[in-house]
Amino acid sequence: MTSRIESSGEIAATRPAVTPQPRAAFHRRSRWLAALCLLPFALFFIAFQVAPLVWVAVHSLSVGDGWGLDHFEKIFASRFYLQAIKHSLQIAFWSSLIGIAIAILGSYSLRQVDSRLRDFVIAFSNMTSNFAGVPLAFAFIILLGFNGALTILLKQIGVIEDFNLYSKTGLIVLYSYFQIPLGVLLLYPAFDALREDWRESAALLGAGTWAYWRHIGLPVLTPALLGTFVILLANALGAYATVYYLTTGNFNVLPIRIAGLVSGDISLNPDLASALAMVLVGLMAVITLAHQLLLKRSYHVAR
Known part of the structure; x- marks a missing residue:
């Protein structure tokens, strides 16, 4: 019985220690994954919301060859x-x-x-x-x-x-x-x-x-x-x-x-x-x- 315990202890000692993944790296990876999932929505929002609004705002100030509030x-x-x-x-x-x-x-x-x-x-x-x-x-x-x-x-x-x-x-x-x-x-x-x-x-x-x-x-x-x-x-x-x-x-x-x-x-x-x-x-x-x-x-x- 004693030899079995000693042998099992030797086997456990020879196994490499598993170090837990750092929490900061895990959160960083999660944030990048969330940002990647939001990328299609961001592109859609920019293309169909921001870009038309910017276009309208720019052309509202366009007067002939210049700019103004006419x-x-x-x-x-x-x-x-x-x-x-x-x-x-x-x-x-x-x-x-x-x-x-x-x-x-x-x-x-x-x-x-x-x-x-x-x-x-x-x-x-x-x-x-x-x-x-x-x-x-x-x-x-x-x-x-x-x-x-x-x-x-x-x-x-x-x-x-x-x-x-x-x-x-x-x-x-x-x-x-x-x-x-x-x-x-x-x-x-x-x-x-x-x-x-x-x-x-x-x-x-x-x-x-x-x-x-x-x-x-x-x-x-x-x-x-x-x-x-x-x-x-x-x-x-x-x-x-x-x-x-x-x-x-x-x-x-x-x-x-x-x-x-x-x-x-x-x-x-x-x-x-x-x-x-x-x-x-x-x-x-x-x-x-x-x-x-x-x-x-x-x-x-x-x-």
Whole structure:
């Protein structure tokens, strides 16, 4: 027995010692592997996001053989282009506000219903959020046009006297249609952060429904609400196909003006179109900055 132990000890002693791989080298290799996996995404992002934005920014400053701010001066001195900016902001704001208000109620209600109905509504929202362009414009013309089926019915029962789908109000209704399902898809997961025991604890401490939502529910949901509102604004500001096919390009909003200058419907001026696009980018940058400031403030209040 003693000889066996001694022989096994000699064999173990003759084996080379296995040194563990340094942790720093392992982490370095992991970072390089992660960077390599992100390389296709980085190339895609540069090719289809950064490069077009740089091209538009450069051409917005191109004036003849030189550089300057002439295109921006023309935009802000023109009542026509200022009206396009105003209409775009108004339609985007009101459709986003209507969309997020209904989406809040819908997302909260989905938490209280049966799972089958919930799955059906989520699937339907996913489908309708992508229902835009020519089919959506055609559907609204049939329903809410001057001789639309729903317009005639509402007039007969006295709900409305007149409704113009091709006006600013009509476009707000149209935009709200695809804003609502998108808002539901974005806000529905946010309600997972609200735990039922918080409501029960608040009720045991004497807090009513309004106090619960004011001090617990809304502060928890504020980041998701602000983020969803910004996404809805961006979605409405950049919408083009639906409003173009509904009004045949006759309603004055920024995407229509940009497309008209690029395609040459009235006059071909891609540099001025680039300046209008940069104005649109600037509006979104301001909205995003305001979102970040409000987000920081909400975190500060929650603490």
